[in-house]
Amino acid sequence: MPRKVTYGVDFDDNYDIYDDYHDDNYNYDYGNGIDEHDSAWESPDTRQESVRQNVWRCPICTFDNEEYMSACDICGVLRNPLVKSSSNGQSNTVGGKSTNSGASVMAKSLFASSPCGSSEGAVNYQPQKDASSAEEDTFSYLHGNKRGQFHDLHNAIISEKQYKVNIAPFKFDIPSPDDVVSMGLRSYRMGSKAASNLKKPSTSDAPSSKAVDKPNSKSNTKSSNNSAPLISKDKSEYVDDDGYAPISETQTHRLSSELNSMTVGHVDSGKSTLSGRLLHLLGKISQKQMHKYEKEAKLQVWFVSWKGSFAYAWALDESAEERERGITMTVGVAFFNSNKYHVVVLDSPGHKDFVPNMISGATQADAAILVIDASLGAFEAGIDSTRGQTREHAQLIRSFGVDQIIVAVNKMDAVEYSKERFETIKFQLGTFLRSCNFRDSSVSWIPLSAMENQNLVAPASDARLLSWYHGPSLLEAIDAFQPPAREYSKPLLMPICDVIKLPSQGQVSAVGKLDAGALRNGSKVLVLPSGEIGTVRSLERDSQACSIARAGDNVAVSLQGIDANSVLSGGVLCHPDFPVAVTNHLELKLLVLDVQMPILIGSQLEFHIHHAKEVARVAKIVSLLDSKTGKVTKKSPRCLLAKQSAIVEVVLQNEVCVDEFSSSRALGRAFLRSSGMTVAVGVVTRVIVDE
Numbered sequence: 001m002p003r004k005v006t007y008g009v010d011f012d013d014n015y016d017i018y019d020d021y022h023d024d025n026y027n028y029d030y031g032n033g034i035d036e037h038d039s040a041w042e043s044p045d046t047r048q049e050s051v052r053q054n055v056w057r058c059p060i061c062t063f064d065n066e067e068y069m070s071a072c073d074i075c076g077v078l079r080n081p082l083v084k085s086s087s088n089g090q091s092n093t094v095g096g097k098s099t100n101s102g103a104s105v106m107a108k109s110l111f112a113s114s115p116c117g118s119s120e121g122a123v124n125y126q127p128q129k130d131a132s133s134a135e136e137d138t139f140s141y142l143h144g145n146k147r148g149q150f151h152d153l154h155n156a157i158i159s160e161k162q163y164k165v166n167i168a169p170f171k172f173d174i175p176s177p178d179d180v181v182s183m184g185l186r187s188y189r190m191g192s193k194a195a196s197n198l199k200k201p202s203t204s205d206a207p208s209s210k211a212v213d214k215p216n217s218k219s220n221t222k223s224s225n226n227s228a229p230l231i232s233k234d235k236s237e238y239v240d241d242d243g244y245a246p247i248s249e250t251q252t253h254r255l256s257s258e259l260n261s262m263t264v265g266h267v268d269s270g271k272s273t274l275s276g277r278l279l280h281l282l283g284k285i286s287q288k289q290m291h292k293y294e295k296e297a298k299l300q301v302w303f304v305s306w307k308g309s310f311a312y313a314w315a316l317d318e319s320a321e322e323r324e325r326g327i328t329m330t331v332g333v334a335f336f337n338s339n340k341y342h343v344v345v346l347d348s349p350g351h352k353d354f355v356p357n358m359i360s361g362a363t364q365a366d367a368a369i370l371v372i373d374a375s376l377g378a379f380e381a382g383i384d385s386t387r388g389q390t391r392e393h394a395q396l397i398r399s400f401g402v403d404q405i406i407v408a409v410n411k412m413d414a415v416e417y418s419k420e421r422f423e424t425i426k427f428q429l430g431t432f433l434r435s436c437n438f439r440d441s442s443v444s445w446i447p448l449s450a451m452e453n454q455n456l457v458a459p460a461s462d463a464r465l466l467s468w469y470h471g472p473s474l475l476e477a478i479d480a481f482q483p484p485a486r487e488y489s490k491p492l493l494m495p496i497c498d499v500i501k502l503p504s505q506g507q508v509s510a511v512g513k514l515d516a517g518a519l520r521n522g523s524k525v526l527v528l529p530s531g532e533i534g535t536v537r538s539l540e541r542d543s544q545a546c547s548i549a550r551a552g553d554n555v556a557v558s559l560q561g562i563d564a565n566s567v568l569s570g571g572v573l574c575h576p577d578f579p580v581a582v583t584n585h586l587e588l589k590l591l592v593l594d595v596q597m598p599i600l601i602g603s604q605l606e607f608h609i610h611h612a613k614e615v616a617r618v619a620k621i622v623s624l625l626d627s628k629t630g631k632v633t634k635k636s637p638r639c640l641l642a643k644q645s646a647i648v649e650v651v652l653q654n655e656v657c658v659d660e661f662s663s664s665r666a667l668g669r670a671f672l673r674s675s676g677m678t679v680a681v682g683v684v685t686r687v688i689v690d691e
């Protein structure tokens with residue numbers, strides 16, 4: 001296949017806006033010291049555990065743990081480990097601080113040998129002393145943090161009875177009867193009956209065990225910048241017409257990770273139908289509900305020839321206007337469980353007018369399903385550089401750092417399941433995706449039909465497809481995604497995508513995905529840009545109350561002690577000791593897309609960053625960069641043309657919450673749009689504080 005594209009933007013593989021911003025740029029390796037980009041981050045050597053009433057603050061991730069916890073519930077750092085290591089039996093601590101990369105050594109010793117054995121050179125946990133003597137022990141914070149290991153470590157510790165570490169069972173908070181915020185939200189979403197039936201969560205609701213990811217948590221929510229309501233769906237499991245049984249509850253107990261998967265693609269490619277069909281097949285939409293959708297859809301689309309598949313899109317396109325117009329306008333949110341993941345489906349709008357909503361949704365995506373309409377002429381329209389959204393969506397999700405995608409070549413029924421058509425699409429689109437810096441190994445190609453239920457959750461049954469396709473089904477391809485890395489060991493950061501207000505009760509909830517850190521009921525949070533501090537009153541994940549949420553979780557955070565008007569979508573919740581910058585003056589490294597009009601000094605553009613949108617003026621074009629090397633090729637050019645990369649300064653009409661990309665991916669990616677098109681993608685290189 002040719003390496004260079006013959007159309008579209010030539011994104012160089014080396015150009016780091018599309019590149020991976022790999023671990024060397026963005027690594028929290030405590031074993032090697034501190035991330036030099038994060039100035040606010042104290043050296044573990046200088047950080048001390050702070051103890052407040054009934055809680056102790058983890059020195060690594062800043063999470064406030066209950067007094068009885070011996071290890072941080074989020075990052076697993078031991079509160080008070082006794083380190084006895086090295087083959088000569090001497091402690092590896094100097095001045096009370098660990099001199100080696102303790103966590104990985106400890107994890108290794110725990111997993112490599114019998115938990116109660118004490119192999120040479122291993123670090124052993126001593127039976128814990130009483131609380132007072134434990135307090136006297138030297139703090140020895142763990143270094144060498146590798147994501148995921150701490151939880152395993154933590155689990156290994158708490159399951160090992162010989163080592164008494166005094167970790168009391170996790171205590172779950174049940175909303176008190178007068179907790180109207182929590183109940184209000186729940187009844188709003190699930191109906192009062194569901195609310196009253198809500199059981200006390202089981203102890204397996206601890207974040208590491210993911211028990212909230214129950215297959216019968218059946219809510220679909222609609223999220224947008226416009227405080228769209230969170231709407232519930234009926235719940236019941238059933239066996240599909242095709243005999244496909246949904247994944248069982250016992251299977252889901254093995255789920256390891258939450259995965260935010262976004263469906264993107266050109267208008268009418270079948271994103272909502274595909275998402276709705278998946279939910280239906282996986283038992284997330286009951287037969288009863290499906291009949292209801294069918295009836296409603298039949299009434300509404302009587303003027304076109306009726307297709308049963310309309311009803312599937314109904315599940316995701318919930319607003320009256322979306323249903324009436326037959327298009328998705330905001331990002332539909334729903335959940336299902338695959339064998340490996342708790343999948344959060346973000347169904348994005350394909351119409352170009354709603355790309356800003358798609359951008360907002362993409363802030364939360366870990367992986368994407370790029371839906372392609374295989375019908376003759378439709379694929380060509382989607383890939384068209386001026387009118388098609390396939391290209392824009394692929395560019396946008398890549399520049400959001402999403403590097404693993406499934407290309408779902410949908411509507412294969414419309415082309416008689418033709419292998420040639422599939423191969424043509426794969427060749428043309430594959431060339432473009434490579435030019436956006438998607439690696440071949442991170443792209444799966446799945447031919448399917450959402451309407452005829454071919455190759456979605458089980459192998460295809462149509463002989464025309466079976467004759468040449470023997471690869472994975474869509475669900476298998478989803479399970480093949482690599483688990484997303486999470487920033488558990490950083491201070492709390494949650495970009496707010498939506499705000500739910502219950503004015504009658506004066507209550508407010510911020511909705512979003514935790515980008516870093518963790519939250520629990522009672523945590524203090526700083527709300528920016530308003531600068532107010534509130535207290536977490538309750539947390540909801542998948543419409544279920546939970547006591548704790550951590551990086552990667554999509555939650556509704558109900559706040560108290562705060563003016564509801566100070567919580568805005570586009571804002572941020574963060575740790576009070578680690579505020580992010582709020583500014584209207586930024587330096588950006590940009591890659592200009594396939595634009596017709598040059599970008600000039602003084603150009604007014606739409607500026608998008610996480611869930612915020614502002615008017616931006618290009619104040620200065622500092623330099624042009626070589627797109628291969630990133631070196632400055634020209635200082636102070638007068639304008640920017642298609643495919644050029646550059647350093648620019650922009651001034652925004654209002655302040656937004658930002659961070660440099662090297663410190664925060666979520667707060668450091670920006671998009672510039674004009675006349676309904678994305679004209680440039682970029683990263684924040686400097687937050688400029690004006691005198």
Ligand SMILES: Nc1nc2c(ncn2[C@@H]2O[C@H](COP(=O)(O)OP(=O)(O)OP(=O)(O)O)[C@@H](O)[C@H]2O)c(=O)[nH]1
Nearest residue numbers: 267268269270271272273327328350411449450451
């Ligand atoms: N033949 C055929 N039609 C399909 C298939 N999947 C979806 N459709 C039809 O394609 C049309 C658009 O489907 P939607 O699911 O609304 O498409 P969408 O991509 O979500 O649309 P937007 O979100 O508005 O961009 C509807 O008429 C569907 O019935 C399929 O597999 N085969």
